[in-house]
Amino acid sequence: MPLPWLESLYQQLAHSFSQQRFHHAQLFNGDKGVGKQHLVDSLADGLLCASPVQLRACGHCKSCQLNQAGTHPDKRIVRVDGQTIGVDEIRDITHFINHSAAQNGNKVVVLEQCHKMTTAAANALLKTLEEPSLNRYLLLTCEQTALLPATILSRCAVHEVKVDSSITTQWLASLSIPNYSWLALFASQPLLVEQWHKEHQLGSVDLLYKFATEIKDSHNFSTLVDILNKDHSLVNVFALFLTEHLKTQLVLGMDFFSYQKAQTALSEFLYNSSHVLGLNMSLAISQLALTLRESQN
Ligand SMILES: [Zn+2]
Structure with missing residues (x-):
């Protein structure tokens, strides 16, 4: 289910992809619960799909089936549990990127909360960012670009993931979430509210x-x-x-x-x-x- 407030950004990305201007390293910055994970997951599936429409996965091809099963060999997701992302995790990504694709297409790395990288990890990632390879994509998310080294930022296409509060109010209402007086405080974090609801x-x-x-x-x-x-x-x-x-x-x-x-x-x-x-x-x-x-x- 596409999230309505992410639509225009997604369309921009699909357009740049169709124009062959899609940057190999895309960084999405925004609050927890704004939908960054949803966005990079959809993009990753779209990039790996054999016949995507507007960069959206078809849902039927071999790649899509592998993605649905969570076993796509050309996708690597780094989703941190602990406090930091270490240099070993980044070396693992580099290794993965440098090997040929199993499904004769693109390879995608999703690196979430990349502001949690240690300095050594950021330096290791920098090398990968500096030497882009054809058909290799890095999708990064972070909650505060100020926490990232300028050298990393300058090598990524940076997007602010924002919400339109009128859209999210409607969306939350469509989930039958009561109109609590404090909801406005979480206007930029609709998925956090949805999680509480669930x-x-x-x-x-x-x-x-x-x-x-x-x-x-x-x-x-x-x-x-x-x-x-x-x-x-x-x-x-x-x-x-x-x-x-x-x-x-x-x-x-x-x-x-x-x-x-x-x-x-x-x-x-x-x-x-x-x-x-x-x-x-x-x-x-x-x-x-x-x-x-x-x-x-
Ligand atoms: Zn597909």
């Missing part, structure tokens, strides 16, 4: 929002602690809600010193959540709530 987490996210906006009056944090312990990625979401709430409080007359104090407590909470192994979430939340209450009195 995993039945929207109710939990909504609770986080309520806790964040009413933290001053809340007495029992066990539900909040349970939600955050169950899915650690929601700590950032909770922090985002709190940040927004504090900004609103500031506009409504909260004094700046208290605002700063609250922001510092929130930063500490965020830092501890990702750096302290076996953090006592219950205690961390109580401490945070205490500071926030003091600052809002």
Whole structure:
């Protein structure tokens, strides 16, 4: 299923491909949940397909069948689990690119979150970027181009993957997602919202929002602690809600010193959540709530 907000970019890419101006290294930059993975997967399948239409895979040929089975010998995907992409992974890609294609056509490498490359890995990739080979394509994604060396950026065609919030609002509504007041904060991350929907987490996210906006009056944090312990990625979401709430409080007359104090407590909470192994979430939340209450009195 094509995602409507990616259509115009996809058409541009298909056009440049038909004009034989398709760059061998394409870098897609954008927020988590904007659809970069979807985009590079579709492009990879289109590049490998024997009879693509507008760079879209036909879905029937041998290549498409191999892609559907996840066993295409001419496609390599690097999707990081850990904190960094090391030099061995990049050498593996180079090796893969330098060998001839099994299906007498193109070879495609997908390198996701390439801002996680170590310096040695980036240097190794640079060599591959500098010496493009015919029918070899590198599709890269990243969440912040500022984290990439300029030497890498200058050797890629860089695209910003963005959303049109009116399109995504419609799209989310078509998935029967209720119009929560906080949805606007994730306007650029529709697939993240869709993921919460699929995993039945929207109710939990909504609770986080309520806790964040009413933290001053809340007495029992066990539900909040349970939600955050169950899915650690929601700590950032909770922090985002709190940040927004504090900004609103500031506009409504909260004094700046208290605002700063609250922001510092929130930063500490965020830092501890990702750096302290076996953090006592219950205690961390109580401490945070205490500071926030003091600052809002
Ligand atoms: Zn095909």
